[in-house]
Amino acid sequence: MSDDSRAGAAPPPAATIFALISVLCAIYVVSQFLRNSVGVIAPNLSDELGLAPQEIGVLSSTFFLAFAAAQIPLGVAIDRYGPKLCMLASVGIAVVGCLIFAWSDSLFGLTVARALMGLGCSSFFMGPLTIYTRWFHSRQFSTLTGVQLGVGTIGTLFATAPLAWSTGLYGWRATFVFVAVGAAVVGLLVAMIARDAPPGSRPEAHRPASLKESFAGLGEVIRVPGFWPLFAIHFVGYAAFVTVLGLWGGPFVTDVLGYDLNERGNILLVMAAAQIVGLFAWGPTDRLYGYRRLPVSIGALSTAAMLLVLCVFGDRGGVTIYAIFIVLGFVAGFVPVQTGHGRALFDKRLVGRGITFLNLATIGGVFVLQAITGVIIGAFPPVELATGEIGRPFAAYQAAFAFLALCVVVAWVYYRTAPDPKVDTD
Incomplete structure (x- = not known):
């Protein structure tokens, strides 16, 4: 709904707004936990099922492949049927994925489960x-995106030390049964509280687009100046x-530094916590600078x-390693401004498909980079580590992390050509 369509309507009560944002952040907590849940337990999966780095990379990245594949039809469905219905239709799939993951004893079963989680x-x-x-x-969009990402990233925190603790106490299988129950409860809260538009808002004057018109709008999205x-x-x-x-932070500190389950959970916990702080800190920077390219550039290059x-x-x-992980987590929190820049390109008719198409890039990029880095690390032969265990050498992770840095710099060079609309601060 456009800003004009809210004109004249009484603002919703603060309690209503708080409940809405809370439940929307809560469902994103589920997503953030599931997408990041392989990193801490990767060595456990590798030991139990004999998985190679390439297979761990595929297992983790399958979530993001399925997630990305759903984005284009999801954007059409959101614009046509509304975001609440789409969330309710998909939460059950995530629950089923968690249960299959908990009961699977093969790479195939775990991969299918990860695909269902992603969908x-x-x-x-x-x-x-x-919504x-x-x-x-x-003008509040980037800040709200920062809140959504920041609060939702509590799910990433749960996928670090708490997941390591639960895995050590109950096992990773029982843990995913608990997660399935939690996801179902959050889905019920969304059904009870969330609304597609505020009470008393004026409905859109135009009729809903047909499916043919909705998919045709995708062509308009990719032709918007600055989209690519x-x-x-x-x-x-x-x-x-x-x-x-x-994915690789856990195996890295295990292979290179000899960290055990609890230690790798702790270091990933502080990294995720630093990202949460970064998300809240970066969110309002577009209004501070008046434009979005500068803060995105600072974040990407950092x-x-x-x-x-x-x-x-x-x-x-x-x-040293804790400091590196903390700073990396903080500077990577520029995502809200990046998302706000993308949203600024589209008018209200295309916003659902536009930001969803860009989210396809976000999630599809995780699938591609996780899969490629798995191949890079797997190309280095296993060695005997200082702990006496067998793992990958530091050089394997150096090659993977250097590849990630190169990708960011190349993308930033192209990003600088995008138009940068002034932020509306009125």
């Missing part, structure tokens, strides 16, 4: 963002960070720099 979570970010465009002024440069930075900006946090620092100093334990 089920595909609406848990775009649905809330579309925010209908409830709030456009934004697509490029979306493709790697988040993916580079989550490839470390959600992310690339920290990945290179990890390549050089990552074999040093203690305070």
Whole structure:
């Protein structure tokens, strides 16, 4: 719903707004947990099922492949049927995926489960963002995106030390049964509380587009000036960070530094916590600067720099590795401004499909980068580590992290060609 369509309507009570934002953030917590849940338990899966790095990479990235594949039809469905219905239709799929993951004893079964999780979570970010465009002024969008990402990333925290703790106490299988129950409860809360538009808002004057017209609108989206440069930075900006946090960070500190389950959970916990702080800090920077390209550029280049620092100093334990992971988590929190820049390109008729198409780049990039880095790490032969265990050498992770840094820099060079509309601060 446009800003004009809210004109004249009484603002919803603060309690209503709080409940809405809370439940929308809660469902995103589920998505953030599931997408990042392989990193901590990867060594456990590898030991139990004998999985190679390439197979771990495919297993983790399958979530993002399914998630990305759903984005285009999801954007059409959101514009046509509404974000709430889309979220309710998909939450059951995520629950089923969690249960299959808990009961599977083969790579195939786990991969199918990850695909179902990805499909089920595909609406848990775009649905809330579309609701925010209908409830709030456009100038608040980046800040609300930061809130959505920041609070939702509590799910990433749960996928670190708490997941390690639960895995050590109950096992990873029982843990995913607990997650399935939690996801079902959150879905029920969405059904009870969420609304596609605020009470008393004036309905859209135009009729809903037909399915043919909706898909035709995708062609309009990709022809919007600046779409492809934004697509490029979306493709790697988040993916580079989550490839470390959600997949290789755990195996890296295990192979290179000898960290056990609890220690790798703790270091990923502080990295995720730093990202949450970063998401809240970066969210309002577009209004501070009046434009979005500068903060996105600072965030992207800082992310690339920290990945290179990890390549050089990552074999040093203690305070050094914690500091690297913390700073990397913080600087990678520029995603809200990046998302706000993408949203600014589209008018209200295309906003659902536009931001969803860009989210396809965000999630598709994770699939591609996780899969490629799995191949890179797997290309290095296993060695005997200082702990006496068999794992991958530091050089394998250096090659993977340097590749991620290069991708970010190349995407940023192209991103700089995108138009940068002035932020509306009125």
